[in-house]
Amino acid sequence: MTVLLHRREVGEFKTRYKWMALVVLVVFGGLLGRMIQLQLFESSEWSEIAQDNITKTFILPASRGVIRDMHGEVVATNRPSYDVYITPQLLNGDEGLRRVTELMRLNQEDAERLKHRLERVPLRRRTHQIRMFRDITRDQLAALETYSRELPGVDVLAVPVRTYPHGNLGAHVVGYLNEVNAEDLERHPERGYRAGEVIGRNGVESAWEETLRGQRGLRRALVDARGRLQPDRVPEGVEASAVSHVAAIPGQELALTLDMDLMAAVSRAFRGHPSGAAVVVEVNTGRVRALFSKPAYDLNEMAGRLSQRRFDELRQDPFRPLIDKTVYESYFPGSTFKPISAVAALADNVIDRGYRVDCPGYYELGNRRFRCTQVHGEVDMESAMIGSCNIYFWRLAEQVGLERLNRYARQFGFGESTGIGINTEASGFLATREWFERRYGRFRLGHTLNAAIGQGNTRATLVQIASAYAAIANGGTLYRPQIVERTLLSDGQIVEEFEPEVTGRVDAPREDLDYLIEGLWGVVNNEAGTAYDARVEGGVTVAGKTGTAQVSRHSPREGESQERIWYLNRDHAWFAGFAPASRPLVSIVVLVEHGGAGGRTAAPIGTRILQEYLGDDVEASETEAGTN
């Protein structure tokens, strides 16, 4: 009886069994469907992620070439910056975060930011090392290193950053680095910059970027889920390209023509003057020994993360620290231009050396009267040069004419950039007759007169003037101002040596230049000379020319002090020359912005620099000169 009952029970059960079997079939069919979806339809995407999971690309940064001065003194080099990388997957969650915050002594804000950044790391990158802090302090480094065992997923890596031992000395020539931006990436796609890499921003660092930079290496290796390297295990089916190693090629070193000792001397000589510039060039090679622009900025500050506030401060500084005043900026050369006018007159035999002019202290043109610096009386070229007589040069200009003046000025390198190769060089300006006609409707004699004394519309850079004076001193050869002497491999092997490059010759006989030099010698060494007070008694004999160039009227800003307005309307003080006078080695240009009279302000700086630079050689050269 019971058996029968059970049979019936089981029989009823059989109908439900069919439904059950159907449900089982459907559910397993679903599982199979899911497998087909994952392993067939979506397989390539998942495969890519799997490959990505185990391959890690390490960028092997190339060390940037060291920059040295002519004596091998380091101007720019690299130091390690300790950066903190966090692998989110390996960090012990909130506990790890708390430890990092504690050890690095982060403030509330930084801790919050770190937490926020960690939370936003996408799934696929959670096994990657992500840079969270840069250039941590020594204390932070010590704390993290000490407890590194308790901090899985936190790694401190040393990366090279640029450092400039001389701080702000030569800031504009040397230049600095900072991170590439979108514009750089767009402008130089061929260079293959990656976000986060640095690029030279100014001076030599920028101009020689390709040489200094080197080429980064690339290492692709297999890693496990914890990011540990698995060099010996390459499973079948892993693409061969997943493992590779291309070593980095270090950047080349640069040996500059600059002399950092001289730069320091220039800087000392400029003490007390807030704004100005100076250039020293070797007369027989064109090698630039000093390129100085004041005020400057600390390169290390610029290379680090410059705050917007500090940057605004630099940008709004009335002394314009961001501007390179030797190359980028051009000025009225003022009386330093007079020797060029003199050569134009002598070389084309417009006048002879006996030509004399009477200076009553003024010059009448039409119904206007132009004043000279003083009443010079009867002057010849030499005494006109020594006393910086404008009347003489105006009379001269009447006969020379603008066209001839410009022709000689161009031979001396004016009106065209010198090709020094850094900092967007200005070309200066020589106004032509056509230009005046276009600009003012007609050409007047006054334009020529102004041009002859370096005012009006003539503009020149300090580098141009230094090159021109070097040409006067060396007998008429114009050299390209040279900043980089050679490039070397990091082991000291020379890659390329740059010879002095002649870019032109001045079409003037040697005697005329020598005669001119006598006048320039007198400017410093004749009692009547405008720079007589600046001469160094018993020191290096300097020849040169002072200048006092008018500035365009300063339009006062709200709340500007009377003192500042007075200062900004003051003339620029110039001195250009060379030394030793008897056998010139270097030419020099000094500009003191708003320094007033050139003879009083700029000339002493010039002679002092030359004395410091050549002082040790002076006896030898003077003795030699004496035997001649």
Place this chain on the structure above:
Amino acid sequence: MALNRGFRNYFDWPLFITVAIIAVIGVVNLYSATSAPGARADIYIQQIYWLTLGAGVAVLIVAIDYRYYERHGWVAYGAGIVLLILVFLLGRTIRGSQRWIPIGGFSLQPSELMKIFLIIALAKYLHNDPKTDGRTLKDLVIPGLILAVPMGLILAQPDLGTAMICAFIFGTIMVLTNLKLRSLWALAVVFVASAPLTWTYLLRDYQRERLTAFLNPDDVLLDSGWHAHQSLVAIGSGQGFGKGFMQGTQNQFRFLPDQQTDFPFTVWAEEQGLIGTSVLIFLYLFLVLWGLKVAAQAKDRFGAVVAVGVSSLIFWHTVINIGMVSGLLPVVGVTLPLFSYGGSSVLTIMMGIGLLMNVSMRRFSF
């Protein structure tokens, strides 16, 4: 008696062969799963020991007519409950839950064995209380209690996965044994209604975290979300033919957590591809359907319910495990029968297979 008369005639070869294949490829797969440096490389040997022990237990179970178990059903159930209580007295706490009783060098997980005892107890109860006119809600009270006692103890360990499996087995058995459709709907409503309460009061933080991770796969700060994701990567990158034995990168480079217990299917899928996963899914499907066939052909109610219980045990384990590793279900730590490493798990499944074989072989013995 039937056994003595013609063992060869009645032996359930399809059941035996299916189980043997799954067990063998399971061991092979474990070998690969634990071959990554730093993993416990001896695990596949341990698994062989457990399988051998399990097979021995299964033979013992087959040797004795299952009606003997029917008679002593309450004893087995009682022993299971005692073991579950012992867990709280002797148990070791591993990763925040107390599930294991150490015995010598091994540890036993009573909650696993309890599944079998629960099946036997329910079968005994239903055998003696057939309710052929259909089972109403009121008739569920006693079987409900039979479930509730061990389930409560398991939840307290806490072991959400096992407790859930127990509930599912209970549900499956009830659905198949004359539960009225009306009652079924009522149960479903109660189940849905109790979900928020379960969420708030029953689940621990980490359990909630797992479920949240499943519902928000992009919220990857949660470990379980990351694990589930890596499992998908492994399965998907296995493609059609797999990366080859021991060549799975997700496995070998340790992107899979608990690859020997929770994720052996993932290892298999990565290394053997769709071919491998299809074969394995078919093997489990066959096993479950065969179990249901055994149930349908069982000579009495006890045998039928036992067969249904064992089939549903295999069914739910398989579906939940494969579902969770393939991202269809949250990661809840349910093993894949005979594929996952684990002594208690292997022993439990082998006991179940033994019971199934017992019922299968004695269907002709009247």
